Amino acid sequence: MDTLTAEPTAAREHRVARRRRWLLACLVGLVGLAFLLDIALGSVRIPLPAVVDVLLGKSSGTVAWDFIVTKIRVPKAITAVLVGCGLAVSGLQMQTLFRNPLAGPSVLGITAGAGLGVALVMLSAGSAASLYAIQQLGLSGSWLIVLAATLGAALVMLLVLAISARVRDNVVMLIVGVMIGNITLSVVSIWQYFSAPEQIQEYLLWTFGSLGSVAGPHLAVLAGVVLAGLGLAFASSKPLNALLLGENYARSMGLTVGRARLIIIASTSLLAGSITAFCGPIGFIGIAVPHLTRALLNTADHRLLIPGACLVGAALTLLCDCLAQLPGSSTALPINIITALVGAPVVIWVTLRRTFVRSSFS
Amino acid sequence: MMTAPTPLLEMQALVIGYKLGRAERKRVAGPLNLALQAGELVCLLGPNGAGKSTLMRTLAGLQPPLSGQVQIEQIDTQHISAAELARKLSIVLTDRVEAGNLTVQELVTLGRYPHTGWLGNLTAHDQAIVREALAATNTAQFATRRVATLSDGERQKVMLARALAQDTPVVLLDEPTAHLDLPNRVQLMRLLHQLARQTQKAILLSTHELDLALQAADRVWLLHDEGQLHAGVPEDLVLSGTFEVAFAREGLVFDQATGTFTIHKPGTRLVRLDGSGPLAFWTRRALQREGFMLTDDEAPLRVELREQNSASQWVSHVAGQIQSHHSIADLLTYLRTVPDLGQAQL
Numbered sequence: 001m002d003t004l005t006a007e008p009t010a011a012r013e014h015r016v017a018r019r020r021r022w023l024l025a026c027l028v029g030l031v032g033l034a035f036l037l038d039i040a041l042g043s044v045r046i047p048l049p050a051v052v053d054v055l056l057g058k059s060s061g062t063v064a065w066d067f068i069v070t071k072i073r074v075p076k077a078i079t080a081v082l083v084g085c086g087l088a089v090s091g092l093q094m095q096t097l098f099r100n101p102l103a104g105p106s107v108l109g110i111t112a113g114a115g116l117g118v119a120l121v122m123l124s125a126g127s128a129a130s131l132y133a134i135q136q137l138g139l140s141g142s143w144l145i146v147l148a149a150t151l152g153a154a155l156v157m158l159l160v161l162a163i164s165a166r167v168r169d170n171v172v173m174l175i176v177g178v179m180i181g182n183i184t185l186s187v188v189s190i191w192q193y194f195s196a197p198e199q200i201q202e203y204l205l206w207t208f209g210s211l212g213s214v215a216g217p218h219l220a221v222l223a224g225v226v227l228a229g230l231g232l233a234f235a236s237s238k239p240l241n242a243l244l245l246g247e248n249y250a251r252s253m254g255l256t257v258g259r260a261r262l263i264i265i266a267s268t269s270l271l272a273g274s275i276t277a278f279c280g281p282i283g284f285i286g287i288a289v290p291h292l293t294r295a296l297l298n299t300a301d302h303r304l305l306i307p308g309a310c311l312v313g314a315a316l317t318l319l320c321d322c323l324a325q326l327p328g329s330s331t332a333l334p335i336n337i338i339t340a341l342v343g344a345p346v347v348i349w350v351t352l353r354r355t356f357v358r359s360s361f362s
Numbered sequence: 363m364m365t366a367p368t369p370l371l372e373m374q375a376l377v378i379g380y381k382l383g384r385a386e387r388k389r390v391a392g393p394l395n396l397a398l399q400a401g402e403l404v405c406l407l408g409p410n411g412a413g414k415s416t417l418m419r420t421l422a423g424l425q426p427p428l429s430g431q432v433q434i435e436q437i438d439t440q441h442i443s444a445a446e447l448a449r450k451l452s453i454v455l456t457d458r459v460e461a462g463n464l465t466v467q468e469l470v471t472l473g474r475y476p477h478t479g480w481l482g483n484l485t486a487h488d489q490a491i492v493r494e495a496l497a498a499t500n501t502a503q504f505a506t507r508r509v510a511t512l513s514d515g516e517r518q519k520v521m522l523a524r525a526l527a528q529d530t531p532v533v534l535l536d537e538p539t540a541h542l543d544l545p546n547r548v549q550l551m552r553l554l555h556q557l558a559r560q561t562q563k564a565i566l567l568s569t570h571e572l573d574l575a576l577q578a579a580d581r582v583w584l585l586h587d588e589g590q591l592h593a594g595v596p597e598d599l600v601l602s603g604t605f606e607v608a609f610a611r612e613g614l615v616f617d618q619a620t621g622t623f624t625i626h627k628p629g630t631r632l633v634r635l636d637g638s639g640p641l642a643f644w645t646r647r648a649l650q651r652e653g654f655m656l657t658d659d660e661a662p663l664r665v666e667l668r669e670q671n672s673a674s675q676w677v678s679h680v681a682g683q684i685q686s687h688h689s690i691a692d693l694l695t696y697l698r699t700v701p702d703l704g705q706a707q708l
Contacts, residue, residue: 012506013467013506099460235480238480242472245459246459246460248419248424249457251424252422252448252451252452253475254444254445254449256444299463299468300468
């Protein structure tokens with residue numbers, strides 16, 4: 001131990017800081033690369049130089065490529081970045097607030113709330129006419145679905161915030177959140193039980209998640225809400241650092257715990273609620289990315305972890321989307337399948353190799 | 363204190379306890395009217411469950427009082443913001459910190475929390491205070507280690523460093539010596555005593571280390587089971603017997619002469635010990651453990667201590683038999699073979 005600590009603190013700190021800067025730069029590069037790759041891959045394969053040309057405002061020479069890149073692939077890639085950032089940061093906040101490595105964006109029941117909204121719209125469309133109308137609107141792109149999901153998420157969020165304002169203890173808050181999620185899910189199950197198989201299938205498709213259905217005004221709204229949520233999260237990085245020592249210490253160092261918790265929950269609700277509303281319940285990113293980021297950056301400081309989680313989350317979501325395109329085939333798998341299939345082994349590997357997941361919570 | 367100084371921390375009719383339900387309350391102690399002065403080290407003593415931690419937490423504003431108020435620099439703590447209170451009072455709790463991948467340096471730096479801006483960036487002044495806190499607690503040499511790799515004792519010192527980095531006039535410590543070995547405990551008490559004197563901080567610590575508290579504390583607050591609190595200079599409390607009453611338990615005897623509690627019931631067999639100095643002290647301890655009671659009168663057993671050429675000798679006189687022994691072990695082994703040492707005439 002002595003030889004390890006012999007190096008002067010200042011020199012070591014300097015070296016660690018340099019390594020972190022280098023890592024962050026690498027991550028930025030990785031996100032850029034994954035972004036380009038995500039645009040290039042798909043049922044129509046577009047060469048990377050052509051992608052770069054279109055992104056720089058020039059024409060690739062093929063009208064179809066120009067159209068595919070600007071109207072479909074770029075919005076989808078931007079959505080992937082927003083989803084990755086938003087879910088990763090909301091998961092990080094929940095894990096720190098509740099001091100629980102298994103917490104994620106869905107732990108407060110907000111995702112389930114969005115699902116309830118969607119289920120209500122899809123399954124209450126009992127008459128063939130309204131079901132037809134919804135399908136005509138285009139299921140995934142429809143404002144109706146987004147509106148329903150947003151309302152569902154917002155309703156649960158208001159409930160959670162109201163309870164959070166009364167509850168003094170974070171452990172109680174965690175249990176209440178999980179219970180609200182379960183109640184919401186069982187309400188959805190009741191609806192499913194009394195619905196026709198075709199209706200259930202529609203709902204199931206929504207739960208697979210999709211990045212490709214957000215464009216134009218949808219994308220603008222999603223981007224606005226996610227950026228607001230990220231802003232709130234970054235503003236909470238100092239309180240989040242204090243909460244690492246537990247609520248009592250945080251309070252003794254001058255943190256108004258109730259207010260900080262309200263801001264953190266509001267940020268998580270905005271992020272998880274809006275993303276679920278637009279893209280469906282995308283799992284795994286929110287739980288996995290915070291652990292990956294802590295292990296990569298080797299720190300517990302949220303001033304670094306929040307930007308870091310954004311980068312890792314964006315890169316992971318983009319790469320998952322690339323894989324979902326099944327290179328070499330024209331079919332695309334739902335994003336939700338890939339995130340867990342790819343992400344889980346990565347997390348298992350990191351967890352086994354490093355002790356950070358354990359030591360950050362013990 | 364020479365002139366009547368204004369206290370840093372003052373309790374006014376403070377009743378501490380818990381609210382169990384809407385109307386139900388569990389009173390732990392109070393009403394308390396006590397004050398902490400600048401530059402003094404006060405030890406809070408009391409048996410388990412007497413409410414030491416509850417008092418600490420109430421003073422730190424982590425738990426509301428049932429009634430009465432806590433004033434810090436003559437302002438009611440209920441009326442100032444958490445941040446303002448955190449600049450006046452810091453606390454080391456018994457809570458286990460579960461942030462293992464923070465480095466010691468980062469954890470101590472968190473102590474600057476109430477002094478830094480919204481992002482928590484440090485000025486040169488902040489950094490200097492963190493360095494001082496690390497140096498004062500002897501934790502600078504493991505500043506780059508992760509909290510998860512620290513032993514319990516090291517953790518405790520780091521948490522103290524964090525409180526010092528908070529740089530507040532009042533410092534509360536809830537059982538800061540619990541995981542420390544004796545040299546570290548002594549060092550900690552010495553450090554706190556020094557800090558109180560040099561920086562004019564008011565330091566209150568709760569502890570179970572009676573002998574250390576008696577030696578280092580400027581004043582002692584003795585919390586009884588029934589919720590009363592006696593305050594005073596430690597020596598006064600010992601001489602008035604208050605000390606003994608607070609810890610009175612079956613089989614526990616407080617020895618006013620040495621300031622320690624003895625765990626052995628007074629023996630029933632009488633012995634007279636002739637000798638003095640450390641040799642006599644440790645021989646007496648051994649005899650007490652064996653169930654002897656020491657007396658200055660004639661007794662069936664007499665032990666005489668001799669020192670010749672820097673070698674010690676124990677000479678026992680029992681019923682005309684004189685035996686010489688070369689160690690306490692020898693003496694005790696011999697005494698166990700003597701059947702008729704008799705019971706004390708009760």
